Amino acid sequence: MKATVIATFFGVFLTCTYTAKDATKKTKKAKLYVPQIDCDVKAGKIINPEFIAKCPPGCQDVKYRVYGTDIYASFSSVCNAAIHSGIIDNTGGKILVQKVAGHSGYRGSFSNGVRSLSLPRWRESFLVSEGKPRKGVTYPTTLEYSSSKSTTVKSEPKKPEQDLKGMKSADTANTSEKALEEGDTVRKENQTTPVPTPATQMATTTPTPMTTTTDPSTTMPQPTKTPAATRTTAAAAKTRPGLHRVRDMGSSSVHPAYASVVAAAARQVQAAQGRGQNTAFRGTSTSASNSNILRHNTAMETDSWKPGLNLFYTGFSSKEELNPKPLEPISQGNQNCKVDLSFLMDGSWSIGKRRFQLQKRFLGNVAQALGIGSAGPLMGIVQYGDDPSTEFNLKTYANSKDLRNAIEKIQQKGGLSNVGKALSFVNKNFFLDANGNRGGAPNVVVVMVDGWPTDRVEEASRLARESGINIFFVTVEAAAQSEKQNVIEPNFVDKAVCRTSGFYSINVPSWFSLHKVVQPLVKRVCDTDQLACSKTCLNSADIGFVIDGSSSVGTGNFRTVLQFVANISKEFEISDTDTRIGAVQYTYEQRLEFSFDKHSTKQDVLNAIKRISYWSGGTSTGAAISYASEQLFSKSKPNKRKIMILITDGRSYDDVSMPAMAAHQNGVIAYSIGVAWAAPDELEAIASDPAKEHSFFVDEFDNLYRYVNQLIQNICTEFNSQPRN
Numbered sequence: 001m002k003a004t005v006i007a008t009f010f011g012v013f014l015t016c017t018y019t020a021k022d023a024t025k026k027t028k029k030a031k032l033y034v035p036q037i038d039c040d041v042k043a044g045k046i047i048n049p050e051f052i053a054k055c056p057p058g059c060q061d062v063k064y065r066v067y068g069t070d071i072y073a074s075f076s077s078v079c080n081a082a083i084h085s086g087i088i089d090n091t092g093g094k095i096l097v098q099k100v101a102g103h104s105g106y107r108g109s110f111s112n113g114v115r116s117l118s119l120p121r122w123r124e125s126f127l128v129s130e131g132k133p134r135k136g137v138t139y140p141t142t143l144e145y146s147s148s149k150s151t152t153v154k155s156e157p158k159k160p161e162q163d164l165k166g167m168k169s170a171d172t173a174n175t176s177e178k179a180l181e182e183g184d185t186v187r188k189e190n191q192t193t194p195v196p197t198p199a200t201q202m203a204t205t206t207p208t209p210m211t212t213t214t215d216p217s218t219t220m221p222q223p224t225k226t227p228a229a230t231r232t233t234a235a236a237a238k239t240r241p242g243l244h245r246v247r248d249m250g251s252s253s254v255h256p257a258y259a260s261v262v263a264a265a266a267r268q269v270q271a272a273q274g275r276g277q278n279t280a281f282r283g284t285s286t287s288a289s290n291s292n293i294l295r296h297n298t299a300m301e302t303d304s305w306k307p308g309l310n311l312f313y314t315g316f317s318s319k320e321e322l323n324p325k326p327l328e329p330i331s332q333g334n335q336n337c338k339v340d341l342s343f344l345m346d347g348s349w350s351i352g353k354r355r356f357q358l359q360k361r362f363l364g365n366v367a368q369a370l371g372i373g374s375a376g377p378l379m380g381i382v383q384y385g386d387d388p389s390t391e392f393n394l395k396t397y398a399n400s401k402d403l404r405n406a407i408e409k410i411q412q413k414g415g416l417s418n419v420g421k422a423l424s425f426v427n428k429n430f431f432l433d434a435n436g437n438r439g440g441a442p443n444v445v446v447v448m449v450d451g452w453p454t455d456r457v458e459e460a461s462r463l464a465r466e467s468g469i470n471i472f473f474v475t476v477e478a479a480a481q482s483e484k485q486n487v488i489e490p491n492f493v494d495k496a497v498c499r500t501s502g503f504y505s506i507n508v509p510s511w512f513s514l515h516k517v518v519q520p521l522v523k524r525v526c527d528t529d530q531l532a533c534s535k536t537c538l539n540s541a542d543i544g545f546v547i548d549g550s551s552s553v554g555t556g557n558f559r560t561v562l563q564f565v566a567n568i569s570k571e572f573e574i575s576d577t578d579t580r581i582g583a584v585q586y587t588y589e590q591r592l593e594f595s596f597d598k599h600s601t602k603q604d605v606l607n608a609i610k611r612i613s614y615w616s617g618g619t620s621t622g623a624a625i626s627y628a629s630e631q632l633f634s635k636s637k638p639n640k641r642k643i644m645i646l647i648t649d650g651r652s653y654d655d656v657s658m659p660a661m662a663a664h665q666n667g668v669i670a671y672s673i674g675v676a677w678a679a680p681d682e683l684e685a686i687a688s689d690p691a692k693e694h695s696f697f698v699d700e701f702d703n704l705y706r707y708v709n710q711l712i713q714n715i716c717t718e719f720n721s722q723p724r725n
Contacts, residue, residue, distance in 0.1 A: 033141040039064050043126040044074035047144040049099045052131050055079035060090040066116040068106035073122035082128045084114035094131025109665045115689040118667030120639040333373015337526035340378050340394055342430050344422050344447040347383040347413035351450040355511040356412045362514045364404040369522045372400045384422035385415025395436030419453035423460040427467055442531045446472045452479050452487045461496035465577045470531045473505045498577050537716035539578035541641040542596050544632040546624050548648040549585040549615035557701040558614040564704040566609045571712050574602040581605045582632045586624035587617025592631050621652035625659040633668050642668045651679040660686045
């Protein structure tokens with residue numbers, strides 16, 4: 001009997017033990033769902049700051065471009081970057097991606113069968129590592145995209161209360177998305193990405209809308225008995241963020257126009273409830289009115305809403321409250337003037353209140369004359385004093401009338417006149433895709449200055465020009481002779497603009513005559529053929545010619561080579577701020593004929609090429625490439641594309657592949673041109689990938705001229721395939 005009891009107890013114990021082990025195994029087997037991404041997906045298109053994803057096979061392809069080494073620009077293909085870094089191979093696999101800050105430069109390299117490209121700068125970077133989750137980090141099973149593409153997973157069936165929350169979230173999302181599409185923008189620093197919940201993952205075929213961190217429940221007291229439809233639309237209106245802070249106000253007061261509409265809505269709801277009527281329809285229509293008022297009055301700050309504020313004393317009549325004026329429809333604009341334009345508005349104390357009003361009137365008249373529209377010019381304004389701040393960006397207003405109304409509401413900042421600081425701010429923060437920058441339109445900055453700047457502008461202007469920004473100055477009431485001793489940087493306008501011909505600068509003797517320059521300024525900023533500072537394939541490179549001067553070339557053929565070099569050079573826009581030209585001649589030895597900073601005009605460069613004397617000797621092409629890298633391209637400007645054009649007529653006495661690879665890794669784009677007895681395998685080793693687009697061969701020197709246009713076309717094609725920042 002005792003043995004039977006023991007056996008039974010032992011059997012029950014074993015059963016419980018195995019059951020517990022099975023449960024543990026089942027728990028351990030629960031795996032994270034890893035979303036799959038396509039080969040062409042760029043890191044910048046995914047909103048999540050850190051995620052694990054699965055790459056498909058076949059991503060190792062030149063059409064999926066990669067920029068950088070180890071740290072990659074977010075314009076890169078995520079999966080091909082993972083292959084370049086060695087995390088996965090062409091069969092695909094899981095990777096961990098972490099977003100990091102943008103860098104001032106990305107170095108190209110050849111690694112694991114992938115050629116990555118160099119890039120001067122980009123606003124965001126990312127790292128790739130093995131696709132294992134980090135301890136304590138929760139990874140999304142659904143990736144949020146900034147475009148229409150998204151990946152989804154099936155969610156568990158919802159409880160009834162979850163369905164109700166999901167309906168509210170969907171209503172709020174729809175209202176927010178609609179409001180965003182209608183023209184307003186949200187300041188980047190005020191945005192956060194909401195974490196998807198099971199209720200909101202019900203239909204994630206579009207990206208989750210961006211909302212402010214302001215808690216909707218704290219923005220306004222709510223009625224205790226309000227139908228669901230009214231509460232939903234009111235919540236959507238409340239979470240609608242404002243664009244800019246109201247300046248020079250001592251308290252966080254509510255914008256009057258917004259307050260009047262909410263007051264009207266509250267009175268309608270209370271009256272309807274008193275009569276026992278259904279307020280759902282009225283709440284919806286009032287929400288639409290709120291949206292119009294919000295879009296019309298974008299100087300409202302979201303954190304200015306506080307519980308307990310008296311919303312009824314607004315100074316508006318009931319007709320104004322219930323019938324707000326909507327925004328004008330989106331205009332196509334003046335299609336003969338497609339530019340992205342930023343005005344730097346002088347808000348310093350030196351200008352005074354009256355002249356500040358004259359400046360606003362001038363800007364409004366310019367907006368009207370430009371013909372603002374989606375297919376024409378777009379205009380934003382940055383006000384500067386001690387520090388610059390964006391009043392509104394390129395996509396805030398899509399027609400001249402709304403833009404003029406917004407300009408009228410700008411409040412003066414005060415402070416010093418720090419123009420250099422403002423130019424640096426615009427260069428780094430204004431012309432971004434998120435702010436409405438269109439890429440294909442020239443970037444133009446017009447700087448308004450009362451008197452003279454209180455800081456230096458030369459360096460900030462140079463960096464802005466090298467980023468492709470056209471800078472215009474409108475100076476008013478320049479320093480008198482007795483005041484010139486106070487000017488920090490004499491001739492600051494000539495140092496700031498890319499041409500001193502007078503095209504980029506207008507001096508006005510008085511603020512009261514400013515209206516006379518509206519049309520001349522509009523004509524200049526719309527003359528896109530004259531906007532020489534815009535970054536193009538012809539004005540944004542440091543081009544170094546590496547010329548074979550060996551004995552086999554001969555004096556006559558050497559002159560033909562120099563003519564070929566001159567024919568290429570004269571197709572580019574040459575100056576200190578545009579394309580620069582340098583040259584090296586080599587035999588067994590190397591000689592720097594002239595460096596990038598030696599000649600700043602096209603004629604000077606052509607004369608220098610003509611003066612190069614034939615050297616004669618052996619052929620050490622590999623050593624010449626290393627010499628050019630050290631003596632020419634190491635001194636290239638950060639924002640310039642480094643292009644090497646090597647011309648040779650024979651096989652090198654030394655190795656060319658290692659020096660060429662080192663040059664490629666340092667961001668040099670190499671073109672090789674072989675004549676007569678040049679070795680095709682060496683030409684391909686010297687050339688950047690793909691070699692067929694970067695290497696040429698001609699049978700004799702007299703045929704070199706045939707490749708001038710082809711070479712320039714290839715340089716421009718490659719430039720146009722680069723991302724614009």
